[in-house]
Amino acid sequence: MSAYPVPDASGFIKLDAMENPFDLPAPLKAQLAQRLTDVLLNRYPVPSYRAVKDALAAKLGVPEGCPVMLGNGSDELIHLVLQACAKPGAVALAPLPGFVMYEMSARLNGVKFVGVPLAANFSLNLPAMLMAIAEHKPAVIFIAYPNNPTGNLWSDSDIEQIVRAAPGLVVIDEAYHPFAQQSWMNRLAQFDKVLVMRTLSKLGLAGIRLGYMAGSARWIEQFEKVRPPYNVNVLTEAAALFMLEHLDVLDAQAAQLRSERTRLFDALKQMKGVMPHPSAANFILTRVPDAAGWMAGLKARGILIKNVSGMHPLLSGCLRLTVGTPQENDRLIAALTELAHT
Numbered sequence: 001m002s003a004y005p006v007p008d009a010s011g012f013i014k015l016d017a018m019e020n021p022f023d024l025p026a027p028l029k030a031q032l033a034q035r036l037t038d039v040l041l042n043r044y045p046v047p048s049y050r051a052v053k054d055a056l057a058a059k060l061g062v063p064e065g066c067p068v069m070l071g072n073g074s075d076e077l078i079h080l081v082l083q084a085c086a087k088p089g090a091v092a093l094a095p096l097p098g099f100v101m102y103e104m105s106a107r108l109n110g111v112k113f114v115g116v117p118l119a120a121n122f123s124l125n126l127p128a129m130l131m132a133i134a135e136h137k138p139a140v141i142f143i144a145y146p147n148n149p150t151g152n153l154w155s156d157s158d159i160e161q162i163v164r165a166a167p168g169l170v171v172i173d174e175a176y177h178p179f180a181q182q183s184w185m186n187r188l189a190q191f192d193k194v195l196v197m198r199t200l201s202k203l204g205l206a207g208i209r210l211g212y213m214a215g216s217a218r219w220i221e222q223f224e225k226v227r228p229p230y231n232v233n234v235l236t237e238a239a240a241l242f243m244l245e246h247l248d249v250l251d252a253q254a255a256q257l258r259s260e261r262t263r264l265f266d267a268l269k270q271m272k273g274v275m276p277h278p279s280a281a282n283f284i285l286t287r288v289p290d291a292a293g294w295m296a297g298l299k300a301r302g303i304l305i306k307n308v309s310g311m312h313p314l315l316s317g318c319l320r321l322t323v324g325t326p327q328e329n330d331r332l333i334a335a336l337t338e339l340a341h342t
């Protein structure tokens with residue numbers, strides 16, 4: 001196993017990590033700075049995190065009566081879920097290719113990881129999922145909705161069949177919810193074993209590291225037992241509270257990214273040898289004639305993207321492009337068009 005790789009992005013147009021590329025408006029930043037100035041850095045956080053949990057629930061559609069748990073990014077929540085499930089012989093299961101942290105965190109917590117390959121068109125291979133669930137009886141199944149790195153959503157009926165077949169928990173990871181605008185959050189009451197996990201990262205706050213997870217009280221109580229009491233720091237808490245008061249700004253940015261995603265997708269479709277996959281997230285997975293060569297070509301033109309072609313056999317020849325600002329996307333489209341003509 002190697003450490004999660006994070007390349008040096010200084011000086012590049014950074015389209016490798018699904019961040020929101022927009023800064024906050026200057027007046028809002030000044031107000032935020034004032035809010036942060038008032039935070040008492042000498043005090044520990046209050047570990048109930050009541051105010052920020054209430055604001056998340058109210059603004060982001062957590063159903064009434066569903067408790068919320070916070071993490072230092074959803075990366076930490078994934079880790080805590082697996083830590084809590086790590087009985088000897090426990091199995092975690094997820095479709096592959098998928099988000100690498102499920103497997104990494106499982107292995108780090110001594111949980112066996114079972115990956116179930118997607119179909120060639122990147123849809124869920126439902127019979128294979130159901131067979132693997134019956135064989136391995138996973139303590140937890142991770143379903144990224146939409147999926148990273150393929151960008152697509154799954155059919156509701158496929159997820160429902162997986163949930164019904166699951167002997168343990170099913171975590172629906174909605175990290176890209178602002179771009180997909182479809183959610184299992186309102187179905188939590190229907191399925192006691194489902195947890196919905198989200199993050200503020202992709203909405204525009206990757207730097208503050210705040211993930212949240214909602215589900216039935218009897219499960220959240222168990223996960224709270226493994227959460228370090230002060231895992232979310234006071235600056236993150238204050239910044240999140242402030243930004244939830246100004247959610248309209250982040251929502252408008254997400255809307256612009258959704259329309260830029262369409263523009264980028266349409267441009268990719270016109271390029272010779274380029275096969276983009278439809279995306280409900282803020283990135284597009286695309287097959288190109290020479291993934292390593294094109295990645296290097298983009299780097300030479302000052303653009304950093306992610307070559308995912310080595311991650312899984314189904315991804316051979318694939319690059320993952322984060323949707324940037326209109327100007328960044330213009331640069332990306334121009335660079336890719338040049339590469340397609342060489």
Ligand SMILES: Cc1ncc(COP(=O)(O)O)c(C=O)c1O
Nearest residue numbers: 073074075099144148175199201
């Ligand atoms: C599907 C998925 N879940 C979770 C995360 C992690 O998000 P966070 O920044 O909250 O740790 C990512 C990040 O790329 C992701 O793609």
